[in-house]
Amino acid sequence: MRVLITGGTGFIGRRLALTLLERGRLADGSGNARPVDAVTLFDVTAPAVPLPADPRLSLRTGDIGDPATVKALFGNDVGCVYHLAAVVSAGAEQDFDLGIRVNLEGTRNVLEASRALGTAPTVVLASSVAVYGGDMPKVIGDDFHTTPTTSYGIQKAASELLVNDYSRKGFVDGRALRLPTVVVRPGKPNKAASTWASSIIREPLNGEEAVCPVPPEQEMWLLSARKAVDAFVRAAELPAEAWGKNRTVALPGITRTVRQMVKALGNVAGKAATARIRWQPDPFVQRIIDGWPTRFAPKRGLALGFTADDRFEDVIQAFIEDELGGRFVA
Amino acid sequence: MRVLITGGTGFIGRRLALTLLERGRLADGSGNARPVDAVTLFDVTAPAVPLPADPRLSLRTGDIGDPATVKALFGNDVGCVYHLAAVVSAGAEQDFDLGIRVNLEGTRNVLEASRALGTAPTVVLASSVAVYGGDMPKVIGDDFHTTPTTSYGIQKAASELLVNDYSRKGFVDGRALRLPTVVVRPGKPNKAASTWASSIIREPLNGEEAVCPVPPEQEMWLLSARKAVDAFVRAAELPAEAWGKNRTVALPGITRTVRQMVKALGNVAGKAATARIRWQPDPFVQRIIDGWPTRFAPKRGLALGFTADDRFEDVIQAFIEDELGGRFVA
Numbered sequence: 001m002r003v004l005i006t007g008g009t010g011f012i013g014r015r016l017a018l019t020l021l022e023r024g025r026l027a028d029g030s031g032n033a034r035p036v037d038a039v040t041l042f043d044v045t046a047p048a049v050p051l052p053a054d055p056r057l058s059l060r061t062g063d064i065g066d067p068a069t070v071k072a073l074f075g076n077d078v079g080c081v082y083h084l085a086a087v088v089s090a091g092a093e094q095d096f097d098l099g100i101r102v103n104l105e106g107t108r109n110v111l112e113a114s115r116a117l118g119t120a121p122t123v124v125l126a127s128s129v130a131v132y133g134g135d136m137p138k139v140i141g142d143d144f145h146t147t148p149t150t151s152y153g154i155q156k157a158a159s160e161l162l163v164n165d166y167s168r169k170g171f172v173d174g175r176a177l178r179l180p181t182v183v184v185r186p187g188k189p190n191k192a193a194s195t196w197a198s199s200i201i202r203e204p205l206n207g208e209e210a211v212c213p214v215p216p217e218q219e220m221w222l223l224s225a226r227k228a229v230d231a232f233v234r235a236a237e238l239p240a241e242a243w244g245k246n247r248t249v250a251l252p253g254i255t256r257t258v259r260q261m262v263k264a265l266g267n268v269a270g271k272a273a274t275a276r277i278r279w280q281p282d283p284f285v286q287r288i289i290d291g292w293p294t295r296f297a298p299k300r301g302l303a304l305g306f307t308a309d310d311r312f313e314d315v316i317q318a319f320i321e322d323e324l325g326g327r328f329v330a
Numbered sequence: 331m332r333v334l335i336t337g338g339t340g341f342i343g344r345r346l347a348l349t350l351l352e353r354g355r356l357a358d359g360s361g362n363a364r365p366v367d368a369v370t371l372f373d374v375t376a377p378a379v380p381l382p383a384d385p386r387l388s389l390r391t392g393d394i395g396d397p398a399t400v401k402a403l404f405g406n407d408v409g410c411v412y413h414l415a416a417v418v419s420a421g422a423e424q425d426f427d428l429g430i431r432v433n434l435e436g437t438r439n440v441l442e443a444s445r446a447l448g449t450a451p452t453v454v455l456a457s458s459v460a461v462y463g464g465d466m467p468k469v470i471g472d473d474f475h476t477t478p479t480t481s482y483g484i485q486k487a488a489s490e491l492l493v494n495d496y497s498r499k500g501f502v503d504g505r506a507l508r509l510p511t512v513v514v515r516p517g518k519p520n521k522a523a524s525t526w527a528s529s530i531i532r533e534p535l536n537g538e539e540a541v542c543p544v545p546p547e548q549e550m551w552l553l554s555a556r557k558a559v560d561a562f563v564r565a566a567e568l569p570a571e572a573w574g575k576n577r578t579v580a581l582p583g584i585t586r587t588v589r590q591m592v593k594a595l596g597n598v599a600g601k602a603a604t605a606r607i608r609w610q611p612d613p614f615v616q617r618i619i620d621g622w623p624t625r626f627a628p629k630r631g632l633a634l635g636f637t638a639d640d641r642f643e644d645v646i647q648a649f650i651e652d653e654l655g656g657r658f659v660a
Contacts, residue, residue, distance in 0.1 A: 096499060134575040145475045147494065147576045154495040158488040164477065165484040169426060245464040246477045 001026075001034045001079030006064055006110060008041025011185050012126070013084050014051075015229050015322075017041055021056055026080055026233070028122055029173040029240035034079055042073055043085065048187070064106035067113075074113045080122040080236050083110045089130055089288055091191035092152040103155035111162055115171035123163060124235045125176040127248065129221055131157040133291040140293045142250060142300045149291040150193075160248045167247045175235045175243060180223040180253030184319035193288035197222070200258070201265055201316055204273040207329030213282030216259035219294035223253045223308065224315040225322070231306050242304060252298045252308035264312040268320070270330050331356075331364045331409030336394055336440060338371025341515050342456070343414050344381075345559050345652075347371055351386055356410055356563070358452055359503040359570035364409055372403055373415065378517070394436035397443075404443045410452040410566055413440045419460055419618055421521035422482040433485035441492055445501035453493060454565045455506040457578065459551055461487040463621040470623045472580060472630045479621040480523075490578045497577045505565045505573060510553040510583030514649035523618035527552070530588070531595055531646055534603040537659030543612030546589035549624035553583045553638065554645040555652065561636050572634060582628045582638035594642040598650070600660050 005013045017039045027033045042060045062069040064085045092099030114121050133149035146157045163174035185198040203210035266274045309315050335343045347369045357363045372390045392399040394415045422429030444451050463479035476487045493504035515528040533540035596604045639645050
């Protein structure tokens with residue numbers, strides 16, 4: 001079967017694609033292991049870093065907000081769709097209409113094209129803890145309501161609802177993952193309000209200065225890239241019965257202050273690395289971040305077998321291995 | 331100013347219109363009392379019962395799912411929009427695409443047309459306790475998550491999210507009411523899965539047989555038509571600060587079993603009336619109803635000054651006064 005990954009040239013999409021090609025198989029929601037014969041990455045532009053030369057891997061570019069473009073991606077061989085394409089948090093906040101088009105209409109287009117296949121393919125949505133917001137308890141439980149205070153969060157929450165209903169109707173076999181902030185991302189900062197959470201680790205390891213727009217006591221709910229990719233594979237393979245009526249799950253993560261993150265960086269790479277962080281408060285970023293919860297009791301996620309990281313040092317070490325070829329600037 | 335009521339020829343829309351015309355004023359979210367100079371009812375067809383002859387009252391018909399049609403309804407004088415147009419629960423379950431078009435795209439069209447005015451008009455959305463579903467506690471609190479198990483519920487939950495975000499962005503001054511099942515509706519049964527809750531009162535009072543598709547022990551969360559109209563007026567007039575970040579509220583209601591409802595009918599109209607109810611289980615209706623919660627702790631709604639009914643006999647008596655001209659068949 002073919003796996004389609006929207007937003008596929010992004011960091012997670014790319015790693016997920018390589019993981020699936022390496023595995024060579026992916027179970028569906030009925031427990032049938034299916035060969036992964038092809039992986040199509042769809043994104044708005046071609047990747048900055050060329051894709052590996054694998055005849056099973058292909059790239060398509062276009063606008064996820066255009067129904068015909070999305071429909072044209074879906075051949076009858078598509079068995080699983082990972083829908084990662086999104087305008088990220090600060091981006092959707094700055095351009096409301098673009099956020100609606102990509103994050104809400106994009107999801108609808110993916111669900112409609114999946115439905116049109118008539119085979120109820122697996123659809124895994126990348127959602128986010130940004131679906132929470134407003135007045136929150138100190139620890140968020142699985143049945144706490146979603147009253148997001150960002151457009152990105154609203155669009156993801158609405159997308160989750162649609163994934164649930166398309167699944168209930170039997171149009172798709174959907175699953176939605178509420179991802180913590182994924183660290184450490186390679187490459188350049190993006191428009192996510194959380195982009196600094198990667199920058200403050202990545203740039204110092206590259207011998208560059210990083211700007212941290214939030215104070216050391218800021219807490220974040222975090223997940224490593226490795227665990228995120230594992231979660232996307234697991235999400236597709238879990239039997240439909242395991243999900244029941246609710247196809248959304250908040251993934252387990254770890255809560256760390258920025259201070260703890262920086263300390264871990266020091267433990268891995270030394271004080272010269274941490275000295276490359278410049279602390280410069282940004283009220284726009286802070287206002288978005290303030291709306292995000294940082295502590296969870298993700299019982300359902302744990303019961304479904306998703307796992308969090310242990311030590312933050314290990315998260316940094318994994319980044320060095322996976323993305324920096326094992327080298328960093330001390 | 332003009333008040334626009336979508337779904338305006340329905341039972342609640344009509345009564346709301348007449349109430350607003352009688353009041354002659356409606357405050358906005360800043361506390362300014364504004365004269366109601368005109369009320370436009372928009373609906374898919376003209377009403378079966380002619381509208382009263384009031385020069386301030388006008389009717390427009392069309393498709394709420396068509397953006398241009400909706401935009402054309404919005405003159406610069408529109409200060410408040412009541413968005414009641416919807417494909418009801420069983421209807422949206424039977425025709426998924428129609429439900430999406432009317433209940434989700436319709437809300438988007440109303441919000442976009444309101445936003446285009448540039449005056450941030452008041453928008454009051456009729457939502458529903460159908461936004462709840464799945465695994466639920468015995469009593470639903472205000473911060474319980476919405477995992478609906480009907481397309482109608484999903485579409486309403488997504489609409490609430492959009493009302494919240496359009497309000498947060500300052501595009502509209504939105505409010506969304508999670509209505510209990512409103513009883514007693516006049517006229518004929520509709521496609522709502524709860525339509526029998528009115529039928530079992532209305533038809534016997536008219537000397538006609540009613541079919542009850544659920545057993546006597548079935549509980550329902552109920553609100554009278556009078557209280558519902560009061561709530562729509564109050565929702566528009568509450569200051570924006572009172573709502574805070576969350577523009578959605580679950581309205582207070584009362585929990586009654588069908589047995590209690592029928593007993594109240596007997597108390598008001600006698601045993602001959604209750605004998606006109608025929609008990610005939612309907613699995614399709616039961617399956618939808620089973621997904622609805624029946625007990626709530628609506629603290630926020632009460633704090634915002636919304637009120638529930640007291641005796642169910644009074645609800646029936648009010649229906650007899652308001653809709654039957656004080657007469658019924660004993």
